[in-house]
Amino acid sequence: MWAPISLLGLGLGLAACYAPTPPAGVPCTPPPAGEGICPSGQICSPTGVCQRPGDGGLAPDGASDGGPNDDDDGDGVANAVDNCPKVANPDQANDDGDAFGDACDPCPPFADDPVVDPDGDGVSVACDPFPLIGGDHITLFESFRGTGLPAGWDALGAWSFVAGNAVVTSSDGDLSYLTIPHPHLAKTAVMTQLTVDELIGNGPRALGPVQMYQTLPSQGIVCELLRNGNGPKLTLFDSGGGGVTINDTDGTYDVGTTATLTNRRDGTAYECSEGTTAVTGTTAYTTATPSIGLRAKSASARFAWVLVVD
Ligand SMILES: [Ca+2]
Ligand SMILES: [Ca+2]
Ligand SMILES: [Ca+2]
16 A cells, blocks of 8 residues: 555656756757757757767767767768768769769669679779779769759750750750860760750751860760761761761661760770660870760750769
8 A cells, every 4th residue: 555655756756856868869059150059968069950979970080989870971961861971962962762872872873772883893884884894983973953054064055954954955957065174084984864855957966975175166076866867876976077987877766765875985995885786986186175065966855964984
């Protein structure tokens, strides 16, 4: 009879005196804008989250301790939910929706978990221009997420940026370019995925990735889907007439076609490929103000992304 009453009294007493520290993660406003007020025993992180001292987190490498709020790359996203825990990418962009954010993806435009990378260079096969020769690095991935011209790019012609695509309409006989400065290295590959929306006029209509050796209006090595009087072609040529061997092969594309094209350089050798179809040529031009990018002639198209591997 007495014992239950005593235990109940003890329990109520503990509840009144014991104030456990609330779990971390409560929002706060750090100085100088706010006073950084957090529950007892916690501090306000620079990114505005209450955390326990020593719970690592929200601090760059060297300050983490393995706790649940650790943020090794200091981008404000805790390791446990960061799609690139070792690369600062606060926007968490992830074009293909796989396990890797764009900033650390071994092939940003194509889902690749599990990763297949036989040469072990960190670029998986779908994006590796030399899948059995190590040493490649992804140096640029532009997925056109914004509504304006991406930083650093130059546009010639009618380009717009809609729903994750660079959209171009190049009127009959006109050339349009979307380029960004990029050095010509010993090995460079420029990939893009495009969808053909309209073929305009009766002359040559062409779309594809380029490696330019002058700025706009450019001259350089062009890898394109070409449609002329001889039907659809996959073609490689030097738009400045500077000596690359002109090659093409029959293709199968039309309005509505989606294709992935690769414009690959290895020293003086070039290859233009689309799936298992490829054409090759050579040139030894001298670079002046090199850039890479996209080119369209007499056509409307949507380009989903540009990937550069050096
Ligand atoms: Ca990150
Ligand atoms: Ca990804
Ligand atoms: Ca590789």
